[in-house]
Amino acid sequence: MAIDDEIEHIDVDSNKESTIDSSSPLYMHPSDNPGTMLVPVPFNRIGCRSWRRSVLRVLSVKNKLGFINGDCKKPYLEFPKYRLWERCDDMVTSWILNFLGKEITNSVEYVNDFVKLWKELEDRYDQTNGAKLYQIQKEINDLSQGALDITGYYTKMKKLWEEFNALSAKT
Numbered sequence: 001m002a003i004d005d006e007i008e009h010i011d012v013d014s015n016k017e018s019t020i021d022s023s024s025p026l027y028m029h030p031s032d033n034p035g036t037m038l039v040p041v042p043f044n045r046i047g048c049r050s051w052r053r054s055v056l057r058v059l060s061v062k063n064k065l066g067f068i069n070g071d072c073k074k075p076y077l078e079f080p081k082y083r084l085w086e087r088c089d090d091m092v093t094s095w096i097l098n099f100l101g102k103e104i105t106n107s108v109e110y111v112n113d114f115v116k117l118w119k120e121l122e123d124r125y126d127q128t129n130g131a132k133l134y135q136i137q138k139e140i141n142d143l144s145q146g147a148l149d150i151t152g153y154y155t156k157m158k159k160l161w162e163e164f165n166a167l168s169a170k171t
Contacts (some may be wrong), residue, residue: 016075019152020084024063025064026085034090038095042101044101044103055096055099055124059095089113096117097117133164133167136163145158
């Protein structure tokens with residue numbers, strides 16, 4: 001009888017998910033859901049760098065950057081928290097798919113996990129090329145205050161320089 005009780009006890013506990021600390025990347029807040037739009041404007045091939053920065057900020061706030069930078073790698077199937085990892089990966093993947101325009105979403109919706117999805121998006125759209133650097137440098141050189149007030153002029157100039165520096169750092 002004691003063996004039967006022990007087996008029954010083990011079966012019950014093995015199906016029970018352990019409590020996850022809220023500072024863990026595997027923690028999901030009750031308000032997190034796959035339909036959440038965390039970035040106001042979906043990515044449609046324009047402004048990849050600023051879109052990427054917005055996504056990284058959101059994932060940092062949600063403590064999910066480990067799914068991009070490799071700190072939270074996919075565990076072995078036998079790992080006790082594999083299902084929790086898989087659930088978080090599915091959630092982050094859903095968020096990213098919600099951040100994309102319909103055409104891009106349709107082209108990547110069958111990618112298996114978040115790391116592959118992120119890599120696919122970076123390979124396709126996060127390309128720095130000389131033409132883009134030249135274009136920004138030309139905009140900086142051609143920018144004049146014109147009808148802008150000093151704050152507007154400064155803001156536009158600063159944005160161009162930040163974009164130029166971000167692109168230059170990647171090359």
